[in-house]
Amino acid sequence: MSARMLVVHRRPPYGTSHAQDAMEAVLASAALGVEVAVAFVDDGVWQIVAGQHPGDTGLKDFVPAFRLLPELDVGPIWVERESLQRRGIGARQLLLPAQVIGARALARRLDLYPVVIEL
Amino acid sequence: MSTPAGSPRTLGLVVLSGPYQHQSADTALRFVRAALARGHRVSRVFFYADGVHVANRLAVVPADDRDLQRAWSTLASEHGVDLAVCVAAALRRGVIDAAEAARHGRDADNLAPGFRITGLGALAEMVRDADRVVVLGGGG
Numbered sequence: 001m002s003a004r005m006l007v008v009h010r011r012p013p014y015g016t017s018h019a020q021d022a023m024e025a026v027l028a029s030a031a032l033g034v035e036v037a038v039a040f041v042d043d044g045v046w047q048i049v050a051g052q053h054p055g056d057t058g059l060k061d062f063v064p065a066f067r068l069l070p071e072l073d074v075g076p077i078w079v080e081r082e083s084l085q086r087r088g089i090g091a092r093q094l095l096l097p098a099q100v101i102g103a104r105a106l107a108r109r110l111d112l113y114p115v116v117i118e119l
Numbered sequence: 120m121s122t123p124a125g126s127p128r129t130l131g132l133v134v135l136s137g138p139y140q141h142q143s144a145d146t147a148l149r150f151v152r153a154a155l156a157r158g159h160r161v162s163r164v165f166f167y168a169d170g171v172h173v174a175n176r177l178a179v180v181p182a183d184d185r186d187l188q189r190a191w192s193t194l195a196s197e198h199g200v201d202l203a204v205c206v207a208a209a210l211r212r213g214v215i216d217a218a219e220a221a222r223h224g225r226d227a228d229n230l231a232p233g234f235r236i237t238g239l240g241a242l243a244e245m246v247r248d249a250d251r252v253v254v255l256g257g258g259g
Contacts, residue, residue, distance in 0.1 A: 003247040018257065021135075021168045024207060028239030075200055115252040117133065119168070 135170030143256030144207025149239030
């Protein structure tokens with residue numbers, strides 16, 4: 001029996017619905033009492049770069065949902081250091097307080113979650 | 120896990136990608152059959168994102184190809200596997216049952232037998248109750 005889940009955001013915020021699908025799964029699961037952690041890796045780190053206005057493109061504005069995560073007790077919120085570095089993104093550019101973590105350390109954390117959903 | 124290797128487990132599955140373009144619905148089907156054959160319990164299969172298209176009974180598949188919707192419906196009727204389709208993902212893709220069609224003023228419904236439309240709560244519940252959850256698809 002486990003009520004713990006890690007949702008890995010791996011895809012860019014635009015071009016597919018993956019970012020939105022992942023966020024909806026996070027919000028609903030957290031609201032229903034599942035202990036949800038999230039990790040942003042690869043192009044998924046673009047999802048939490050500040051200064052985005054998805055609404056300008058006619059898409060649903062996902063930014064407010066990200067800001068809600070800490071209030072909904074979602075955590076830890078990890079962002080992979082190497083993914084940020086490769087893209088020239090600094091931790092201060094992120095729109096939510098995420099814990100910057102190295103790839104190896106993050107891989108060890110993955111083992112702690114019986115359910116990992118990657119979108 | 121305290122359960123010894125090889126003993127029966129309760130499994131849950133998540134299907135994230137659409138049928139035919141992606142093979143996650145094929146793989147999930149074979150996985151469920153294999154698990155049941157080995158005596159495991161499959162508590163639920165949760166269809167999310169484009170995975171919900173599997174539940175469209177209006178899909179017409181050429182005779183020389185596999186009919187995924189029919190295969191899943193058969194699995195549900197023969198083994199009682201709960202096929203849960205995410206309501207938010209399904210409705211925006213036009214996968215709809217009679218009740219939702221009536222509620223939203225649509226003139227038809229297309230949910231295949233053996234599937235049921237439900238909320239993301241069914242995913243949370245499955246995560247809580249299953250010994251293992253296998254996630255197929257996504258990321259493509």
